Amino acid sequence: MTPEEAVRHVVTTDPVFAVDNVDIRGVTVKAFRNIPPTVPALMAAGWARHGEGQLEYIAYEGESYSYEDFTRSVHRLAHAMRDTLGMGQGDRVAIAMRNYPELLMLVLAVSSIGGVVVFVNAWWTTQELEYALNDSGAKAVFADGPRIARLKPLEESLALTLIGVRDGEYQTEHSFSHLRDSAASDQPLEVRIDTDDDFAVMYSSGTTGHPKGVVQTHRGAVNAVFSWLMQSVIAPLIDPPAPDAPDPPRPSALVVTPLFHVTATHPLFLLSLPAGAKITLMHKWDAQEAVRLIRDNQITRFLGVPTQSAELMEAAKEMGETLPSIDYLGSGGAKRPAAQVAQLADAFPNAGVATGWGMTETNALGIGMIGDDYRARPESAGKLHPPVQELRILDDHGKNVPNGTLGEITVKGPHIMRCYLNQPEATAETLQDGWLRTGDLGVLDDEGFITILDRKKNIIIRGGENIACLDVEGALHRHPDVLEAVAFSVPDARLGEVVGAALQLRSGAALTSQQMTGFLDGHLAQFKIPAHLWVQHEVLTRGATDKIDRRAIRAACLDKQEAQI
Structure with missing residues (x-):
């Protein structure tokens, strides 16, 4: 099938990916009809794919958590947040730490009580943390030791409740371990969460100096997740495997970018829940260690910034490894140098070398391509991921430009942010009649491939x-x-x-x-x-x-x- 035929076939024959028109805040968009309505509902949706909970789900520095271990910890934390800390629906709860397993648990625990996750950049200084906490109104922060040290000067003035994680546990009154272990139940909380309720606030640098808080909804996040999940369903329709080909291995992802960014949270962590994928976390980026982890754990999916894939390639060459388990070698966050595309494809012959473009404002969903398409067009960003997104290329007056003409990439769909937190003027400037003006300038060709040429923003x-x-x-x-x-x-x-x-x-x-x-x-x-x-x-x-x-x-x-x- 052609890609277009495969999309039509899946949307019309597979109920999971059926699409309807829905109204979101007065705007009509296409959205998946039958997917889980909220982020915490993704846990139950993935239960069977994770071996009824028995398969290993998270690996970190010699630690291992089955899917059942993980989900029970999430539920226990949710009970403790409600019963011990008095947290409830609508409360904004900040997370400030390096990529620990606890971070993943907390994202789902906070959302399970109907709270809003505030993702805090772990590299920020005390002054930068103060801005984000004031802006978000978060009064509780789960943080590891280095972040606790930066937050302590703000504890009294901002009336913060600090909950220590890992090396931060003995620096605070409350600790992650005590909350989890003292919880009254390990069963899911029964909380009514609307699909259009806020899921998270993620901070994205803009031209205003201070980062902007991007408010993401549950519907936005899960529609992005199932758009990616659908790619794995249409791929064998476009390029059928040989009749005697073995079943594909269980997907397994290595997380090498910070989990306070959408590149790691959405297409790796959140997607792993319904996809049945294993997650391996690195304490700190190290190319040779990444080669060893991929080799020893049969990791299939690598998604990092272009620098990391280049360093992975060099380390693998030095170590004499070809990493045959990798079937997806993606990049996000920045454009990969064109010359590197063929180099990576030659170095990792089993991998589909891929590129992607997305934004915090789009829950990371956007444009992408893989394999031969990318090798033939290494300067391009790819095509719009189907089936719920819409795309326009606009001039400065908001009019469509012809194919081949430079204009602003403008997108619409259920995955678009609700707003910029506390910034109605910036929201109105960026969201126009449901369309997100991305600030990125690009050209659309007659085959649907988009090449991004410049940024309006000074980023x-x-x-x-x-x-x-x-x-x-x-x-x-x-x-x-x-x-x-x-x-x-x-x-x-x-x-x-x-x-x-x-x-x-x-x-x-x-x-x-x-x-x-x-x-x-x-x-x-x-x-x-x-x-x-x-x-x-x-x-x-x-x-x-x-x-x-x-x-x-x-x-x-x-x-x-x-x-x-």
């Missing part, structure tokens, strides 16, 4: 981590010798982009990159601190409207850098 993507230029500039302006600052992306062979900045200093002042790094420590997360600095005493270049000309300044600085090399 630096460092190894998949979004950094707002205004956020960096605000911190740079704190220095008493800085009169003006502009931040921009600098190409980097390993991370894709890193932060660069040009400064106008006060007359007679001198400032080195090392001095500025020391000054910013504690004010700005390490990954946001400029790796390259250009200083001058003259006024920074301006355009015709007397605004700082970011593009011209960036070009001049990069020219100077190239000349020095």
Whole structure:
């Protein structure tokens, strides 16, 4: 079958993927009719695929949790949150930690009581954590030791209840282990949660300096999950396996990006529940350790930023491994260099090398492609994932542009965020008649492939981590010798982009990159601190409207850098 025929066949013959028109906040969209209505309902939907609960579900640093162990822990935590901590529907509960199994349990436990998960960037400083907690209104935070240390200065002023996890357990009054072990029941709570209730708040860097809280609903998350699940159903219809081919192995995913980002939470963790997939967590990214984990655990699915797949390839070559178990080698968070596509396909011949584009605002669902399509079009982002999304490419006046013409990628569907938290103007600017103006500029060809060419937003993507230029500039302006600052992306062979900045200093002042790094420590997360600095005493270049000309300044600085090399 062609991809289009396969989609029509599955939607019309498989009740799981049947689609209806539904009304969401006054907007008519296509949505799956028969899927689980909420995120916690995904647990029961995956029970049979996880061997009636008996299969190993999470592996981490020598620890192992069966699916039954996992779901019982989720239910116990939900009871304890309600009975011991007094949490209930609508309460926002923050999670701040590295990728521990407890994080996965907490996401489902909070949503099981009808609460709203507030995903906190584990790399944030105390000042950045303060902003997010004030903005979200979260009064309870589950955190590991390093995050507890950063949160302690805020405990009294924000009236926080801190619950320690792992190395944070002995630093707080409440602990994760005690809550879980003292719960009255390990059976599911009976809570009425509407499919359009809020599921989570995830923070995404924007052009406003402070990150924006993206409010995701249960319907949005589960529609994204089943859109991905449907890809595994249509794939054998498009490319049928040989009659004597063995059954495919159980899907098994290695999580190598932070779980406070959609790249890890949605297409890996949440998808793993109904897909029957095993999850392996890494304590910290290490390419050689990733090779060993993939080899020894027969991992089938790898999804990381392009830097990680490149480093995985180099490590596998050094170790003499081809990692034949991998059937999906995807990238998200940033564009993979075109030349790397064929290199990865040659290095891992059994893997379908894939790319994807999505946003926090779309629950990570968006555009993608795999295999021969990607190898033939390594500059492209792929096609829109069917069947519930709609796509338009618009000009500055909101009109459709012809195929082959540059315009703003604009999408619609049940997976779109509800709003930006506490930012009605930004919400109205981004959501127009149910359509999400993504801020990304691209071209749609006659076959449906989309190539993303530019960003309207001033965002630096460092190894998949979004950094707002205004956020960096605000911190740079704190220095008493800085009169003006502009931040921009600098190409980097390993991370894709890193932060660069040009400064106008006060007359007679001198400032080195090392001095500025020391000054910013504690004010700005390490990954946001400029790796390259250009200083001058003259006024920074301006355009015709007397605004700082970011593009011209960036070009001049990069020219100077190239000349020095």
